[in-house]
Amino acid sequence: MKKYGFGVDIGGTTCKIGLFEMTGVLMEKWEIPTRKENDGENILPDVAASIATKMVEREISKTDIQGIGIGVPGPVTSEGVVMRCVNLGWDVINVAKDMTERTGFYVKVGNDANVAALGEMWQGGAKGQKDVVMVTLGTGVGGGVIVDGKIVTGSKGAGGEIGHVTIREEETESCNCGRKGCLEQYASATGIVRMAKQKLEQTTKKTSLRDMNPLTAKDIFDAAKAGDAVADSIVENMTEILGAALANIACVVNPEVFVIGGGVSKAGSIITDRVKKYFNEKTFHACRDAHFELATLGNDAGMYGCVQMILE
Numbered sequence: 001m002k003k004y005g006f007g008v009d010i011g012g013t014t015c016k017i018g019l020f021e022m023t024g025v026l027m028e029k030w031e032i033p034t035r036k037e038n039d040g041e042n043i044l045p046d047v048a049a050s051i052a053t054k055m056v057e058r059e060i061s062k063t064d065i066q067g068i069g070i071g072v073p074g075p076v077t078s079e080g081v082v083m084r085c086v087n088l089g090w091d092v093i094n095v096a097k098d099m100t101e102r103t104g105f106y107v108k109v110g111n112d113a114n115v116a117a118l119g120e121m122w123q124g125g126a127k128g129q130k131d132v133v134m135v136t137l138g139t140g141v142g143g144g145v146i147v148d149g150k151i152v153t154g155s156k157g158a159g160g161e162i163g164h165v166t167i168r169e170e171e172t173e174s175c176n177c178g179r180k181g182c183l184e185q186y187a188s189a190t191g192i193v194r195m196a197k198q199k200l201e202q203t204t205k206k207t208s209l210r211d212m213n214p215l216t217a218k219d220i221f222d223a224a225k226a227g228d229a230v231a232d233s234i235v236e237n238m239t240e241i242l243g244a245a246l247a248n249i250a251c252v253v254n255p256e257v258f259v260i261g262g263g264v265s266k267a268g269s270i271i272t273d274r275v276k277k278y279f280n281e282k283t284f285h286a287c288r289d290a291h292f293e294l295a296t297l298g299n300d301a302g303m304y305g306c307v308q309m310i311l312e
Contacts, residue, residue, distance in 0.1 A: 003066045005310050006051050009112060009302030010034060010072050012087040015047055018303035019054060022066050022311065024123045028054075029303065040089035048102040067106035069306030070095060071115035075157030080109035083157050108309040112302055114151045114160055116261065116295075117144025119304030125259045125293040133246070133255040134295070135162055137264035137271075140176065141184040141191075145253055150312070152253070163188070165245055186241045189217040189264050196220050196234050205230050221267035239271060243278025250279070250287040261295030268294065 002021055009016040011034060018029040032050050035042040051068065055061075072095065074085030080096025099107040110118070117126075117134035126132045130149040136142040143162030145152040152159040163184035164177055171181035173194075185191045193215055200209060207230035212219045223231035246258055258279075260272055272292040280288050297304055 002064065004060060004064050005066045005307045006054075006068045007303035007306035008047055008051075008068060008070045009115070009306060010043060010047070010070065010088065011112075012036070012073065015043070015050075016299065016303055017047065017050060017054075018300065018307070019058070020303075020307045022307070024304070024307075026300065026303070028058075029300065030054075034088065036089045038089075039091070040085075043088060044095065044098050044102065048099065051103065062104065065105055067108065067310035068099060068103065069115065069309040070099065070107065070109045071112040071302045071306050072109065073112045075161075076109050076111050076114075076153070077155075077157045078153050080107065081157075082109065106310065108306075108312070110151060110153075110305070110309055111144070111157060111160070113142030114144040114153070115305030115309065116142075116297075116301040117146055117160070117259070117305065118151060118308045119297050119301035119306075120259045120261065120295050121146055121149070121305075122308040123304050124297040124301060125261075125295045126257045129256045131253065131255045132257055132259060133162075133249060133253065134259040134261060135187075135242070135246070136262035136295075137187055137189065137260065138262035139189055141182075141188045142262070145249075145255075147253055162245070162249065165248070167241055167245060183241070183245050187238055187245075187264075189262075192217045192220055192234065192238050192264070195237060196231075199230060199234055203230060207231060217264050218267070221264075221270060225267075225270060235270065236274065239274035240278045242271075243275045244282050246275065247279050247281075247283035247287070250283050250290060254287055255290055257291040257293055259293050259295050261301065265294055 007018040014031040019027045075083040081094045095109045096107045132146040134144040141163030143160040145160040164182045168181040175182040224235040276292045
């Protein structure tokens with residue numbers, strides 16, 4: 001008898017929901033709006049109702065469901081308690097308990113970056129590996145650390161917050177977290193643009209970046225690939241910073257593979273090749289055999305990882 005699971009990736013705008021066979025086959029995916037009003041009180045009822053509707057449509061009985069996995073953009077404990085999630089309007093909430101009461105199913109909950117890492121380990125860029133670090137380069141920098149096939153959650157659910165590793169003590173501008181000098185300020189899409197604007201103020205060299213308004217991270221990488229020296233120097237700076245950060249992380253968890261995901265990763269091998277070069281220069285010698293791969297599941301990684309959690 002086939003068993004099924006639901007993977008739910010809750011974002012600030014939409015909730016992405018996938019119906020999976022527990023072998024890892026995505027059967028169907030859809031989205032519902034994330035209703036954040038009134039401290040996000042409608043989010044979990046809406047998800048539960050959407051899952052119930054899909055089961056009726058697909059004529060799937062409750063006994064065929066192995067569980068529901070849920071990813072949220074905030075710290076989550078191993079018991080499924082979300083330790084405050086500003087993007088959803090939540091304070092401390094036991095999502096696992098709430099959803100089990102609403103649906104009657106086994107529920108596992110994880111941080112969105114962590115479950116994306118699990119998804120890439122299960123069916124994506126790190127398939128076949130058990131020691132993985134995933135770095136998501138988007139508006140911010142997220143991370144997920146997997147050791148021996150298990151996510152490193154930490155005591156307060158903040159394990160894998162790679163974006164908030166301190167990189168530069170001398171930084172004068174603040175990160176979104178309130179601190180200064182975080183990796184996110186240099187390796188995220190917004191961080192790369194911030195560094196580019198600083199560079200343009202400091203140099204008189206000719207560059208196509210001056211003609212781009214608004215300037216985006218994609219513009220910078222495209223210009224670097226086209227031979228723009230100023231853009232190339234910005235990419236070099238960003239990849240050196242990221243390579244150094246990952247070199248330090250490797251000394252703690254010694255992964256087999258680093259998976260680079262998020263919107264910025266669409267730039268491709270210009271990131272992985274250069275990050276690997278700086279990583280090998282700066283890390284402990286026993287860590288230098290780590291592989292660098294691009295994420296392959298895209299926006300579906302979180303849903304895949306949510307279902308993988310049910311298998312643990």
